[in-house]
Amino acid sequence: QRPCHVTVLGEQYLTDHMTNISPTIVSKLPLKLHTQPSHPLSTLRGLIESHFPSYTHLSSLSPLVTPYQNFDLLSFPKDHPGRSVTDSYYVNKDLMLRTHTSAHEVEVFGRGETKWLLTADVYRRDEIDGSHYPVFHQTEGARIVSANSTGMKEIEEDNERLAAHLEQSSIEIEDVPHLSPTNPCQPAHDPKHTELIAKNLKLSLNSLMLHLFAGRVGATAQNPLKVRWIEATFPWTTPSFEVEVFFRGKWLEILGCGVIYQPTLDNANVSNKLGWAFGLGLERIAMVLYSIPDIRLFWSQDPRFLSQFKQGEITTFKPYSKYPACFKDVSFWLPEGQMLHENDFCDLVRDVAGDVVEDVKLIDDFTHPKTNRKSLCYRINYRSMDRSLSNDEANSLNAQVVSCLRDRFRVEIR
Ligand code: PHE
Numbered sequence: 001q002r003p004c005h006v007t008v009l010g011e012q013y014l015t016d017h018m019t020n021i022s023p024t025i026v027s028k029l030p031l032k033l034h035t036q037p038s039h040p041l042s043t044l045r046g047l048i049e050s051h052f053p054s055y056t057h058l059s060s061l062s063p064l065v066t067p068y069q070n071f072d073l074l075s076f077p078k079d080h081p082g083r084s085v086t087d088s089y090y091v092n093k094d095l096m097l098r099t100h101t102s103a104h105e106v107e108v109f110g111r112g113e114t115k116w117l118l119t120a121d122v123y124r125r126d127e128i129d130g131s132h133y134p135v136f137h138q139t140e141g142a143r144i145v146s147a148n149s150t151g152m153k154e155i156e157e158d159n160e161r162l163a164a165h166l167e168q169s170s171i172e173i174e175d176v177p178h179l180s181p182t183n184p185c186q187p188a189h190d191p192k193h194t195e196l197i198a199k200n201l202k203l204s205l206n207s208l209m210l211h212l213f214a215g216r217v218g219a220t221a222q223n224p225l226k227v228r229w230i231e232a233t234f235p236w237t238t239p240s241f242e243v244e245v246f247f248r249g250k251w252l253e254i255l256g257c258g259v260i261y262q263p264t265l266d267n268a269n270v271s272n273k274l275g276w277a278f279g280l281g282l283e284r285i286a287m288v289l290y291s292i293p294d295i296r297l298f299w300s301q302d303p304r305f306l307s308q309f310k311q312g313e314i315t316t317f318k319p320y321s322k323y324p325a326c327f328k329d330v331s332f333w334l335p336e337g338q339m340l341h342e343n344d345f346c347d348l349v350r351d352v353a354g355d356v357v358e359d360v361k362l363i364d365d366f367t368h369p370k371t372n373r374k375s376l377c378y379r380i381n382y383r384s385m386d387r388s389l390s391n392d393e394a395n396s397l398n399a400q401v402v403s404c405l406r407d408r409f410r411v412e413i414r
């Protein structure tokens with residue numbers, strides 16, 4: 001039976017059929033790594049903020065939002081998969097952990113902010129491996145102007161200034177048209193205005209990419225920083241784009257962005273304005289800038305990790321020795337007719353083993369042809385980042401996983 005209350009950030013909440021927030025997740029909520037002085041995520045936040053000095057910088061909004069804020073105000077369809085309990089964390093049906101910083105757009109525009117950045121922890125249920133973690137950090141940025149000649153003049157002047165600066169920089173941009181049949185202008189907008197806004201968005205973000213990466217790759221005229229724009233879709237922007245940067249031999253997905261869908265601004269009571277918004281994931285960028293090999297390290301309290309960093313400085317992480325991995329298999333039959341979502345399995349493993357679990361892989365998935373019962377086998381890699389784990393410890397963690405699995409999902413161990 002489910003307890004009827006959960007305590008989250010010091011407040012008690014009623015639980016219901018949607019409640020799926022786990023103790024591991026609850027323990028992350030107060031940490032706010034992006035505000036911890038000298039933490040790599042905090043330095044990266046500062047670096048982005050320093051590129052937008054005239055913007056309001058926000059970084060302390062509560063992660064608890066309503067599904068209405070996270071989805072409906074942003075025009076997500078009612079059947080969007082992101083709303084499901086397998087993808088998102090719910091305190092109860094009326095309260096959830098934000099899955100993206102866009103959840104605050106309407107609220108911040110509603111306060112009258114027109115140029116702002118917001119950095120925060122966001123939560124998504126996911127598999128377990130070196131680059132996925134159910135909590136990560138995003139910076140949202142947005143700019144809106146009056147939908148009249150004054151607003152457009154402001155944008156045009158800014159575009160000239162930004163274009164002149166980019167012209168002198170070592171950057172090679174692979175662009176897509178501002179508008180296309182698959183990435184259309186909104187009915188409420190004059191296409192000329194949309195073009196100017198999209199151009200301002202692209203210039204602003206190309207210039208941010210230079211600020212974040214150019215020095216790090218030693219970009220020169222012969223070897224420019226490569227940035228590529230791709231068409232995208234988001235329910236609350238159109239046209240929409242994604243930005244990728246070529247870094248150490250790979251295209252990295254950096255951010256999503258677009259021209260804000262007018263109903264979003266209507267919801268914020270600023271119908272007479274238009275503009276753009278972007279959202280960027282901090283971990284992925286910090287991992288490459290600092291050469292941090294495993295996403296769990298951001299959560300490490302080990303002085304061998306934390307003492308390597310200084311606020312405002314990007315330095316190369318020196319890995320301390322990697323401790324041996326310890327693989328354990330868990331193989332079981334599900335009760336007849338029952339399914340088990342991989343994210344449910346992963347949250348259970350995290351609740352037992354915390355950050356000692358490095359990776360979880362499904363290695364066998366079998367349905368008995370006669371009985372129709374399903375059998376699954378997961379291989380769990382137990383490895384601490386801070387110390388050497390004994391085989392006994394791994395066995396005992398694995399035994400706890402097995403017993404939790406029996407209690408929670410009534411499986412039969414094979
Ligand atoms: N919120 C989107 C994401 O999580 C990014 C985004 C922000 C896209 C703002 C468009 C506008 O991926």
